[in-house]
Amino acid sequence: MKKLRLVLFAATMLTSAAYAGQVSVTWLAPEKYTDIKAAVGTDNVFQDVVTGELGIVFADLAKKLPDDVKWNVTVTDVDLAGEVLHAKGVTGKDVRVIKDVYLPRMSVSYSMVDGKGIKIAEGSDEIKDMTFLMKGPHIASGHTVLKYEEKMLQDWFKNQQRDNKFPTK
Structure with a gap:
């Protein structure tokens, strides 16, 4: 599964590089993130799925950058939508509750740097989406299973471009 995610991510990166900006994502100590816990399965496998899925989202966002832009992102914390609750009862399986x-x-x-190596953007952000359940069925592209996080990142990126913090094509 991990190899498949990496192959898909690499394929996305290669197609992105040909027609848009490039992104490099670093996951800083994901085992210490606030919430990257699996409701079913092991946390390590789930962590690989989450970083792979969010990597795809960042690669999709990079397609909206000019061709020569190189974007470096370091993720220092993730708190997924919902909360994993320990289930009691017949199945005994944990469940992620979305509220x-x-x-x-x-x-x-x-x-971000342009093709000449000139820094064009730099910063840190605490991204959150307080209205994630109010956005209706058009919540995300369907490219990932993390629809709330995908939409949150899309909105953040769109706002960065709108505010001229990130360049547009």
Whole structure:
């Protein structure tokens, strides 16, 4: 499974590089993230799935950058939408409960350089989406299973471009 995710991510990166900006994502100590816990399965496997899925989201966002831009992102924390609750009862399986009080959050730092190596953006953000359950069925692209986090990142990126913090094509 991990190899498949890496192959898919690499394929996305290669197609992105040909037609858009490039992104490099570093996951800083994901085992210490606030919430990257599996409701079913092991945390290590789930961690690989989450970083792979979010890597795809960052690669999709890089397609909206000019061709010569190189974007470096360091993710320092992830708190997925919902909360894993330990189930009691017949199945005994844990379950991720999605409620508005368990909003998605992510801490990132980033830098961007143009084709000449000139820094065009740099910063850190605490990204969160307090209205993630109010956005209706058009919540994300369907490219990942992390629809709330994907939409949160899409909105953040769009706002960065709108505010001229990130370049547009």
